[in-house]
């Protein structure tokens with residue numbers, strides 16, 4: 608199997624189930640192959656959107672209504688939002704494996720393995736949605752996750768810094784509260800799916816952390832200081848709402864880095880001035 612063409616086909620695939628099948632096939636091939644064929648006939652395509660089905664309709668984040676979980680449709684909308692995150696996560700992981708060349712083979716392998724786990728998550732969440740009489744595509748969704756992939760497509764260091772370490776790590780923060788709401792509803796099967804997602808997601812953020820550190824080291828950059836600068840420049844926050852420090856530490860954030868970030872973000876909230884240490 609030629610890995611890059613196979614990844615390209617999976618990325619551009621617009622059918623969700625087919626994308627999952629293709630992703631699983633690439634991952635199975637990698638698991639059974641000692642040395643991957645990373646020969647690429649052409650450079651990575653620069654596309655604005657990865658393959659996605661015609662539905663869900665993509666709308667700006669502000670246009671996604673928050674619904675009450677007490678209604679059947681409201682509950683399904685919440686499950687749909689999780690399924691949509693998992694669907695995007697397949698494309699994000701495939702894109703990391705596909706786009707960034709001249710990195711160690713283990714980089715490609717790591718992101719293909721992550722993509723297959725995301726495809727598994729998506730399938731599980733879609734089943735839960737179907738159990739409640741709905742399907743993927745029934746509610747509008749936003750494209751925030753993929754937009755950040757597009758903005759960071761020119762540099763693997765930026766991608767590792769801002770997608771797994773910021774956006775995906777948010778999943779670790781919010782999952783326990785969502786799980787508690789679902790448990791309150793008595794939906795044990797969905798809780799079991801969330802447990803699988805949560806466990807795997809710690810590993811995905813850890814993969815992002817590992818390669819972020821690797822790329823910083825390769826370029827002689829200080830990881831924590833650079834990360835703070837990127838958060839400021841891209842107007843992103845880590846400490847917005849509850850931060851799950853335990854899960855983040857499991858995923859490779861040091862307690863020192865988390866404390867530094869919290870401090871840094873508080874200073875951004877208050878004065879809006881750059882802290883002294885960043886003015887160089």
Ligand SMILES: [Fe+2]
Pocket residue numbers: 693696724725728804808
């Ligand atoms: Fe996931």
